[in-house]
Amino acid sequence: MSWWRRLIGRWRRSRFEREMAAELQFHLDERVSDLVRQGLSPHEARRRASLEFGGFEGYKENCREAAGWMFLSDLRADVTYGLRRLRQSPGFAAAAILSLALGVGANTLVFSVVNSLLLRPLPVAQPQELFFLQSDRGPSHSFPLYRDLRDRTGSVASLAGYRISPMNLVAGPDRALRVWGYLATGNYFTLLGVTPAHGRFFGPDEDRVPGGHPVAVLSYECFRTRFLGDPDIVGHPIAINGQPYTVLGIAPPGFHGTERFYHAEIWVPMMMQAQIEPGNPWLEHRNTANTFVVGRARTGISFEQIASAIDIVAADVDREQASTERTRRYRLASPGLIGDALGAPVRAFTFGVQALAGFVLLVACLNLAGVLSSRGADRARELAIRLSIGARRSRIIRQLLTESLLLSVFGGIAGVALAFAGARLVSAWRAPVGFPIALDVTIDLTVLLFGVIVSTIAAVMFGVAPARQAARTDPNTVLKSGGVAGSAFRRRRWSFQDALVAMQVTLCCALVAACFLSLEGLRRALTMPLGFNPRGVTMAGADLGLSGYDQARGQDFQRRALDALRHLPGVESVAYANSVPLSIDQSRTRFRPVDQQTDSRAEPVSAIYYQVSPAYFVTMGTRLLGGREFDWHDDAGAPRVAIVNGAFARAVMGTSDPVGRRVQYGRDRVEIVGLVEDGKYEVLGESARPVVFWSAAQSYNSTTTLLVRSTLPEDQVVRDMQRAVSALDPALPVYGAGSLTEMLRFALLPSRAAAAALVVFGVLALTLAAVGIHGVVAYAVARRRREIGIRIAIGAGPAAVLRLVLGRMGWLIGLGAAVGLALVFVGANLLQSIVLEASPRDPKVIAAVVLTIVCLAIAACWSPARRVAGRDFFPQI
């Protein structure tokens, strides 16, 4: 029941009361007028009228009842009575409310994440018309292709291009920061339909000439935290990458750009790309796919029509460019998660977790249903008396349901409160990486509604069956047999509780299996060969290009930085690279396999590449399987060389011994001088991917990750590194300083989150089930005291008695476990979407699950079994 419903109810009721009073008063007034006309004094007339009318308040009450308002006062009575019953058994009430709170809370929290990541529309105008354009090659497109698509599909959709990009922002003296923003085309803001909080956005006229529009828009958060919320900043220049950019306006609060997981701080026109990403201009490169495209459908045009229009235009463009590549096919995805690139795994993961959270709630409900059903049997006498003195069965069901509803209201409120706390934690959490990953997990109306629905469903699930059953009581039998439920009733309830036990065990089994799988996956992830040894390695990043270094000065800086770091205490080796494996920043290139070099139609092999300095492999702890590392002689003057991993050797070279061979890359014949072990590069769950390492001295990249292997504690090394780099250039922002192990924590984040969630779910479900089964067994023992006593008296031994009491329970638990395991086998794919590297068919996992269920059975049945088998159990016959 929601508060507004009650509010409306109250309003309607007060209106009813007003009208009723007015109507009765009218009657009196008319009667008084008539009596006065007959010659009575007004005073006398009023007295007579009142007398004739009768008991005013009494009739009002009758009217209320006649008009159906009695339902409300009945409800109040039910609620009062229910509250009193809950107060009488505080232990039961607390346990029930707590288990419901955990079930509802878990579901609501998970749903709030689903809501913020997948369901809630972006804060833009008509979000349902918005789409993200992706092809079967990936989520990004080259800028020239974007331009062609935009110009030729204007009749069906408008398209805007953007790129997620880091920038060095100077916000005050000596405060250079590396912040993340967007390069965006001039139509970006108009297409999205957002309104600036201050000033204005840039438009197409400020995105025409390459390098010609040094203007910027700030996010509200950036405006507030970095510029103290002073609107005067609008119209003034700020320094980005050492150049002045005029601030045109401030985006509205809550608008962080077109991604849901990322809070951008600055928007700069796309035409400034060469200035924002110095040394890497790609606006005119058809082979560099760096542009994300968001679009808005024209009114009445379906997404399918747009996709096929884009397919046609893209094919035309390919023909004009005489492209030899396979033609792409386009698909429109919902915006916010970079299409399917992030959307698909995020959807699978969150839905998997939501399903498991649902299981926990289901266990809680089954459990409560069991407890309520035994309590209902205990109340058989009370109900029988109420029935025999004339209560209708529907009235009794209503009363019992009110009690369950009360439980679910309390449990729901507590659950939503838990979810609130959880959501705050999730929103406040920032991934320990140099990238502003942020989730806006808020409990909005949708989430609240979800909580209310879930609680209500729960109440119906655990309340209806026990209530119906209890109301089926035959008063005659119950009252005759001295308060114990009648025999016909007994058989029914027994089988109902049987089903509850079996279902609880089934769900528990599935949850426990998921829990063990995730733990096993995590264990494997922690011990799996990464292709490098993170222990003792610290790193610090700097973007030389963003700080105005050209290639010559940049290379000089990189060499000087290595020299400075080498002299820090405890250092074993130093190196730098453009990026390291398992960090967010991974780049790919393409190679034609050696044996198909002449076949121009062959599919190229995609390889991840790194630009690394000498001693990189020693520093990272990557094993060199053959050949040599780079040295400082592998520079621009020397023939181009590369080091590859095993997967590259197999996929591109077709050999396991590539050292000394050559591979074609663009115009160059590149000699392979070294072979290193395979590792993990993009995600932990990947299978071996081809990787090529270029010599940084031959292939300059201004993005520099300095690496130090040291014997000293990591936090000390991090401080030393930062100090050493600032000594070289105080104005250079250093980002992502930390240990490699810390960075790996980020790579492990999804599996950790899943493991944590599942362990909580699993323990929760186990506890609930143990308590529930214990209750059912203990109740069964108590109820069959006489029978057991008779059996013992006529010679049944403890074993026979135990079999009598526990045999059925054993069967039920076994049955439940078998069904649960079968469920795990069937649902293996769902589980694999959230757990890493572990198969549900792993015998170790199955053994662990079976063991846990056996423990559960023992824990649940131990004390009742002892009571039965013990000598002192000699109940009165």
Next chain:
Amino acid sequence: MDRSSADLLPGTLDLLILKAVSLGSLHGYGVLLRIQQITQGALSIEQGALYPALYRLERQRLLTSEWGTSSNNRRAKFYRLTTAGRARLRSEAAGWNRLVEAMAAALATRARET
């Protein structure tokens, strides 16, 4: 009220109200006057008892009501018969007449020699 008037039998009040309202839309006080008029004051009703009955009939959708102005220019709630109410009146009246005839016939029987 008239001292010689008879008390109502259970169930007859609803029928009387339906009959009274069937002759035209009335407010509560009007229903009372109409009943007195058509029964020539032979039946007494405690006036307040009228209203629970009106509310009950309205909830059963036999009557509908709307607010209007009385002849004394006061705001009053007027009741009207619905189609269902009309049907109910017909069937109840028929039932009542059968009962009255049966009762009358029964009471008219004289003692025979046994």
